Amino acid sequence: MDYFLSEEQIMIRDLARQIAEEKIVPVRAELDETGEFPWDIMKTLAQSDLFGLFIPEEYGGLGKGSLELAIAVEELSRACLGVSTSYAANALGTYPILLFGTDEQKKRFLPDIAAGKRLVAFGLTEANAGSDAGGTQTTARLEGNEYVINGTKQWITNGGVAEVYTIVAITDRSKGPRGASAFVVEKGTPGFTFGKKENKMGIRASATTELIFDNCRIPRENLIGKDGAGFLVAMKTLDNSRTGVGSQGVGVAQGAFEEAVKFARQRVQFGHPVITFQAVQHMLADMATSIEASRALVYTVSRFIDSGAKDVSKESAMAKVFATDTAMKVTTDAVQIMGGSGYMKEYPVEKMMRDAKILQIYEGTNQIQRNVIGQALIKEAARNR
Amino acid sequence: MRIVVCIKQVPDTSEVRINPETNTLMRDGVPSIINPYDMHALEAGIQIREKAGGTVTAITMGPPQAEAALREAISMGADKAVLISDRAFAGSDTWATAYVLAKAVSLLGADIVLCGKQAIDGDTAQVGPEMAEFLDIPHVSYIRKIDDVSADRIIVQRLMDDGSDLVESSVPVLLTVVRELNTPRMPSLKGKMAAKKAEIGRLTSSDLNADENNLGLRGSPTQVRNIFAPETKKDRKIIEGSAEEQVNCIVAELAGMKCL
Numbered sequence: 001m002d003y004f005l006s007e008e009q010i011m012i013r014d015l016a017r018q019i020a021e022e023k024i025v026p027v028r029a030e031l032d033e034t035g036e037f038p039w040d041i042m043k044t045l046a047q048s049d050l051f052g053l054f055i056p057e058e059y060g061g062l063g064k065g066s067l068e069l070a071i072a073v074e075e076l077s078r079a080c081l082g083v084s085t086s087y088a089a090n091a092l093g094t095y096p097i098l099l100f101g102t103d104e105q106k107k108r109f110l111p112d113i114a115a116g117k118r119l120v121a122f123g124l125t126e127a128n129a130g131s132d133a134g135g136t137q138t139t140a141r142l143e144g145n146e147y148v149i150n151g152t153k154q155w156i157t158n159g160g161v162a163e164v165y166t167i168v169a170i171t172d173r174s175k176g177p178r179g180a181s182a183f184v185v186e187k188g189t190p191g192f193t194f195g196k197k198e199n200k201m202g203i204r205a206s207a208t209t210e211l212i213f214d215n216c217r218i219p220r221e222n223l224i225g226k227d228g229a230g231f232l233v234a235m236k237t238l239d240n241s242r243t244g245v246g247s248q249g250v251g252v253a254q255g256a257f258e259e260a261v262k263f264a265r266q267r268v269q270f271g272h273p274v275i276t277f278q279a280v281q282h283m284l285a286d287m288a289t290s291i292e293a294s295r296a297l298v299y300t301v302s303r304f305i306d307s308g309a310k311d312v313s314k315e316s317a318m319a320k321v322f323a324t325d326t327a328m329k330v331t332t333d334a335v336q337i338m339g340g341s342g343y344m345k346e347y348p349v350e351k352m353m354r355d356a357k358i359l360q361i362y363e364g365t366n367q368i369q370r371n372v373i374g375q376a377l378i379k380e381a382a383r384n385r
Numbered sequence: 386m387r388i389v390v391c392i393k394q395v396p397d398t399s400e401v402r403i404n405p406e407t408n409t410l411m412r413d414g415v416p417s418i419i420n421p422y423d424m425h426a427l428e429a430g431i432q433i434r435e436k437a438g439g440t441v442t443a444i445t446m447g448p449p450q451a452e453a454a455l456r457e458a459i460s461m462g463a464d465k466a467v468l469i470s471d472r473a474f475a476g477s478d479t480w481a482t483a484y485v486l487a488k489a490v491s492l493l494g495a496d497i498v499l500c501g502k503q504a505i506d507g508d509t510a511q512v513g514p515e516m517a518e519f520l521d522i523p524h525v526s527y528i529r530k531i532d533d534v535s536a537d538r539i540i541v542q543r544l545m546d547d548g549s550d551l552v553e554s555s556v557p558v559l560l561t562v563v564r565e566l567n568t569p570r571m572p573s574l575k576g577k578m579a580a581k582k583a584e585i586g587r588l589t590s591s592d593l594n595a596d597e598n599n600l601g602l603r604g605s606p607t608q609v610r611n612i613f614a615p616e617t618k619k620d621r622k623i624i625e626g627s628a629e630e631q632v633n634c635i636v637a638e639l640a641g642m643k644c645l
Contacts, residue, residue: 011577019571049574062574 046116077251180230422501
């Protein structure tokens with residue numbers, strides 16, 4: 001279906017697709033097997049200017065928005081979610097600086113990020129702070145001109161490989177929701193180390209590690225936004241990154257769907273290609289419909305965000321929850337359509353199914369997304385009364 | 386350093402099929418690409434510029450639609466592009482093509498001229514070396530590695546059947562390259578956007594001051610009569626004897642086949 005993309009958006013889509021088909025598809029099975037971080041592919045993405053997609057031109061980026069990012073992420077995800085997560089997590093990690101950083105901070109960090117010279121990670125999650133961000137225990141104590149950080153972040157994407165980390169830590173516990181602040185910490189800062197790399201069900205090419213802060217001192221200038229604005233920074237960051245996760249869902253679903261169709265056309269049983277059976281056709285029809293609906297929702301919400309809308313929480317949550325639930329169902333159905341072959345590592349869909357699961361969990365579980373939507377509905381109803 | 390890269394727009398022959406009735410290539414609807422060997426030449430040119438500075442100009446002799454290939458070259462990183470196009474060039478064989486390209490290179494000025502080893506539609510591998518002769522500059526072909534480039538000399542490795550030769554040449558020089566030389570980069574978004582807006586230079590036969598007797602079908606000493614997939618007949622004869630006896634035998638056989 002034609003989404004009336006601009007010439008530049010088509011250019012971005014075609015370039016991301018070319019990279020996906022030529023550089024990612026040939027190595028995705030091996031990356032999944034070894035769990036090796038795709039440095040070569042990151043280099044290609046950097047050289048093709050894709051890291052700077054959403055960064056303003058004045059800082060060396062291309063000044064594009066959520067829709068362009070969604071388009072690029074979708075194409076990469078169609079090939080491999082592990083790789084697309086490694087790419088998309090940079091946007092997640094950069095949004096705090098983009099949305100709340102000072103001009104000096106932007107000048108200091110954005111150009112290298114746009115050039116793909118330094119990868120980024122977002123550190124919010126902890127052992128006691130998953131869906132409940134209020135359970136954060138990492139602290140940042142102001143001492144003269146420095147903040148001293150102590151604590152451990154868990155399951156951080158791009159942990160260890162990124163050089164720039166935007167984290168949230170408690171600066172004044174007595175202030176409750178206003179008691180956290182956001183900071184930038186650079187790799188190599190004394191007192192900042194990494195824990196083991198997690199062994200995951202899927203997106204195995206993506207590096208997931210603990211971030212360990214032990215009296216890690218950072219300059220005062222590394223505070224992002226106002227003291228106490230930490231949770232606000234996190235919430236706004238997630239509002240903006242949800243469409244990216246949604247587009248990951250669209251991409252992996254599209255990839256799995258195409259594999260299922262390809263297989264069903266040539267697999268013959270009872271004297272006919274299985275795609276001629278109504279049961280299979282109905283499954284494929286439902287898959288295709290839900291993928292298109294997910295894509296339309298992700299694109300529309302992206303355009304809404306790019307229009308400068310002030311409050312996008314509800315819509316971005318809808319895009320994330322719908323597209324990622326679709327991805328899980330479509331990848332599962334793709335395995336089903338391919339039967340025994342779908343279960344074998346020889347075919348790419350079992351990996352896609354394993355990969356897709358995380359989409360329903362990270363960046364706000366789909367249960368939390370429904371909470372967000374519910375709260376927004378209540379607020380709207382109260383306003384309209 | 387003035388680097389000129391010669392490219393050719395060709396049909397993607399991996400997609401082309403042979404018409405079983407006429408035995409010719411079916412070109413309709415086949416996408417056009419930059420000749421794969423020329424992509425390696427472009428990459429080499431860009432890498433030389435990154436190391437030694439200068440400009441990379443992509444040129445092509447072709448019909449107006451070859452402009453798309455030039456824009457693709459710019460999206461990869463070429464600084465400028467020139468389309469050499471004129472009705473008079475139609476039907477050119479490698480001699481006439483090399484003549485025109487050499488004229489263009491003379492006009493533009495070049496220190497290093499890079500060409501792909503051969504075009505995947507013509508497969509002669511003649512144009513590069515012929516150009517060098519027209520330009521009266523040295524050429525080294527089948528380059529698999531560029532060891533050093535400076536303003537007055539280059540050191541390269543030429544791929545041979547049994548290894549490679551280390552060759553030093555003065556500059557200006559023409560090089561033809563093989564796939565082993567490098568991995569062509571993906572185009573960049575900034576490059577693609579620049580390519581869209583870029584002004585492509587144009588040269589016609591009068592701009593080149595070309596002698597019309599050397600152009601097009603009329604200026605081509607060779608003419609393609611037919612393209613066909615030959616039947617492979619396997620006829621073997623094993624020749625015995627001393628080296629001299631074998632040579633005499635072979636010469637007699639070839640003369641008998643009217644090959645000598």
